Amino acid sequence: MPRVITRKDHILRFEDFDLQPEILRALTDLGYTEPTPIQEGTMDALLRDKDMVGQAQTGSGKTAAFMLPILDRIDPDSKDLQALILCPTRELALQVADASRSFAKYLDNVNIVPVYGGAPIVEQITALNRGGQIVVGTPGRVLDLLRRGKMILSDCRMVVLDEADEMLSMGFIDDVRDILKRTPWGKQTALFSATMPDPIKKLAEEELHTPEFVKVASKEITVDTVDQRVAFAEGRDKLELLERFIQEMKPPTMIIFARTKIGTQKLADDLKRRGHKVRALHGDMGQGARDSVMIAFRGKRIPILVATDVASRGLDVSHVTHVVNFDLPDEPEVYVHRIGRTGRVGREGFAISFVANKEKPKLDAVERLLKRKIQRWGIDEPVQPLTPEQIAIAEEIEAAEESGEVDVLVVEGESTREATESTVDGDAPKKRRRRRGGRGRGGSGGGESVETTVAAE
Ligand code: ADP
Ligand code: MG
Numbered sequence: 001m002p003r004v005i006t007r008k009d010h011i012l013r014f015e016d017f018d019l020q021p022e023i024l025r026a027l028t029d030l031g032y033t034e035p036t037p038i039q040e041g042t043m044d045a046l047l048r049d050k051d052m053v054g055q056a057q058t059g060s061g062k063t064a065a066f067m068l069p070i071l072d073r074i075d076p077d078s079k080d081l082q083a084l085i086l087c088p089t090r091e092l093a094l095q096v097a098d099a100s101r102s103f104a105k106y107l108d109n110v111n112i113v114p115v116y117g118g119a120p121i122v123e124q125i126t127a128l129n130r131g132g133q134i135v136v137g138t139p140g141r142v143l144d145l146l147r148r149g150k151m152i153l154s155d156c157r158m159v160v161l162d163e164a165d166e167m168l169s170m171g172f173i174d175d176v177r178d179i180l181k182r183t184p185w186g187k188q189t190a191l192f193s194a195t196m197p198d199p200i201k202k203l204a205e206e207e208l209h210t211p212e213f214v215k216v217a218s219k220e221i222t223v224d225t226v227d228q229r230v231a232f233a234e235g236r237d238k239l240e241l242l243e244r245f246i247q248e249m250k251p252p253t254m255i256i257f258a259r260t261k262i263g264t265q266k267l268a269d270d271l272k273r274r275g276h277k278v279r280a281l282h283g284d285m286g287q288g289a290r291d292s293v294m295i296a297f298r299g300k301r302i303p304i305l306v307a308t309d310v311a312s313r314g315l316d317v318s319h320v321t322h323v324v325n326f327d328l329p330d331e332p333e334v335y336v337h338r339i340g341r342t343g344r345v346g347r348e349g350f351a352i353s354f355v356a357n358k359e360k361p362k363l364d365a366v367e368r369l370l371k372r373k374i375q376r377w378g379i380d381e382p383v384q385p386l387t388p389e390q391i392a393i394a395e396e397i398e399a400a401e402e403s404g405e406v407d408v409l410v411v412e413g414e415s416t417r418e419a420t421e422s423t424v425d426g427d428a429p430k431k432r433r434r435r436r437g438g439r440g441r442g443g444s445g446g447g448e449s450v451e452t453t454v455a456a457e
Contacts, residue, residue, distance in 0.1 A: 012040050017047060019072050022106035027068075030102060036061035037410040041214040042190075043069055051208040052190040056216035056410075062192045063099045066160045070134065071100070073158070076109040079131030080155035084183070086139055086176060088166035090116035096162060097136040110134070115151075117141045125150045139167065139175035146182055153183045164193040164200050173199060180207050201405075214408040217396035226323075226339050226349035229377035230363065238326060238354045239270055245352065245377075246276065246304075251322035253297075256306045257338050259327040267326060268306040278304040309334055325353035328362040332369040333397060352377055 013034055014027055035043065038056035045052055046069035056062060070083045087093040097114035104110045113132030115124045117140050128135070128151055135142070135151065145151040159180065161167065167176055180189070189208050193200055204211060233241045242256070258264040261282040268280035279293045279302050296302045300319065309329060323339050339351040353374070355363050367373055400406040 014068075017043050017068075019068060020107070023068060023071055023103060026103050026105050027064075029105075032064070036065075037216045038062055038214065039065040039068075041216065041408050041410040042066070042212075045212045045214075046070075046188070046190060047072065049188050051188060051211035053196075053204050053208065053211045053213045054190065054192045055196055055214070056192075056194065058194050060216055062162065063096055064103065066162070066190050066192060067096070067100045067103055070158050070160070071104050071107060071110065074107075074110050074133050076107065076133070078155070079111075079133065081128075081132060081135055081152060082155060083134045083158040083160070084142070084153065084156050084179075085134070085136040085160040085162055086142065086167065086172075086179065087136060087162045088138065088170050088172060090118060090138060092163060092166075093136045093138055100134060100136065112136065115141045115145060117144075121145070121150075139172040139179060142179055143175050146179065156183050157187050159183055159187055159189045161189070161191045161193075161203075164191050164203070165195045165197060168197065168199055168203075173203065176203070177207070212407045213405055214410065215400060215406045216410045217400075226351050228339065228374050229350075229352045230355050230374045231352060231377040232355050232357075234356050238356070239267075241354055242271075242324065242326065243274065245324065249322060249350070251350075252303060253300065253320050254304050254322040254324060255320055255338075256304065256324040256326050257309065257329070258306060259308070259329065261308055263327070264306050264308050271304065271306070276304055277302055278306060281305055281307040283308060309338065321349060323349065323351040325351070328353055328355060328359045328366065330362065332362070332365040335366045336369065336397070 014024055014032065017035075038054055038060045042052055042054045042065045046066060052066075054062060054065060066085070070085075074082055085093075085096055087096055093114050093116045097112050100112045104112065111130070111132045112134045113124070113127045113136070115128070115135060115137035117138055121141070121144065124141070124145070125148075128145070137145075142151065146153070161176060167173065189211075191200070191204050191208065191211070231241055231245075246254075256267065258267050261284045264282045265280050265284070268278050271278045279296065281290060281293050281297075285293075293302070293305070297305050306326075325335065325338060329335055329338065335353070339349070353363070353366075363374070397409060400409045
């Protein structure tokens with residue numbers, strides 16, 4: 001299960017990473033006021049010398065995500081090549097080198113050398129001979145320089161594969177592997193990519209040491225809107241309320257979420273007794289029974305499904321029109337996940353939550369996450385549907401959970417600082433441990449896994 005960082009956790013500032021003041025000053029000059037989600041999700045682990053796989057869309061700020069931790073740990077007293085960044089094209093190599101220079105402008109004696117094909121190699125060799133601690137290059141030219149003995153990687157402690165999917169599609173993967181073979185054991189390796197095709201996953205598995213996998217949920221719009229409501233009821237009254245809801249709304253296909261397996265089964269039994277066509281879906285049922293329920297529900301032979309969150313995970317039903325939260329989930333993210341079950345692929349959806357007095361703090365948490373009040377059912381107030389972006393996020397959380405590969409999922413949110421100040425009280429972020437000019441994992445071999453600390457619990 002990935003750790004999900006949502007907008008309520010967006011509390012880190014660049015200062016919290018304890019970067020050198022010269023770097024912070026450059027960031028101020030550049031107008032970088034706070035880290036982007038991929039920066040927030042990866043920088044701490046990178047500063048702790050962890051291997052890292054970072055997946056985020058183009059334009060999400062991946063360059064600073066890896067370059068700031070690199071710059072912070074470069075030893076300016078040594079002229080040796082300490083960090084190598086591989087980029088798919090000459091343009092990208094130049095772009096990354098330029099960005100890096102702007103981050104490094106107040107750092108003394110840190111040199112960044114771009115190397116790429118289609119330009120005289122002699123000048124690049126000259127630049128390398130002058131001493132570049134950071135080389136940004138295309139795989140072909142880097143390999144050429146290595147083969148000629150003009151580039152020495154014996155002291156290289158940090159390697160970044162930038163835009164790895166592009167390097168793959170341009171046919172550079174073998175060159176990349178060849179280069180990695182020439183780097184010292186125990187170095188730190190980070191791989192950044194907008195997408196994760198299988199060969200890239202394989203590369204990461206084979207070349208990286210227990211990497212942390214950080215993924216940023218994209219803002220891509222994939223589904224339409226859901227009308228969300230709440231209704232307040234205590235104990236047994238919830239069943240009466242549900243009855244009234246069914247009579248009034250006549251939902252064609254509905255999922256009712258309950259919190260526990262026992263509660264789920266009991267609710268399904270109660271509804272059955274009242275003459276509804278309903279089945280339960282929860283973890284106490286055998287796989288065969290669960291499958292047959294799912295087949296019947298998908299085939300629209302059962303209009304009402306009562307389910308626990310776990311059992312409903314991965315439920316691929318596009319025709320659900322109504323979602324009922326008979327109980328509110330403990331985690332607000334699960335709410336978003338649940339209502340993402342409806343309104344899929346451009347359909348209108350309706351979601352209602354039954355809230356007892358003691359669940360009101362949970363409702364507050366949900367509303368903070370959504371940054372909106374959920375309207376009462378039956379009261380004629382203007383509807384504020386969940387935005388498509390929020391539903392897309394729910395789907396992304398779900399996909400990450402199902403893949404089982406993501407360690408940290410950063411959910412993008414607008415005006416993060418604002419959200420923080422209004423929702424988090426006194427939970428100051430943990431101070432990052434200072435780590436500068438460090439020897440990295442040196443020759444220690446690295447494999448040990450380090451506890452992750454992005455955005456505190
Ligand atoms: P990617 O490599 O993910 O495509 P880049 O690293 O090229 O993205 O960054 C995209 C743009 O965002 C650049 O113009 C960069 O200067 C800007 N940027 C990156 N991080 C921040 C930040 N924390 N605050 C403001 N702008 C940023
Ligand atoms: Mg980039």
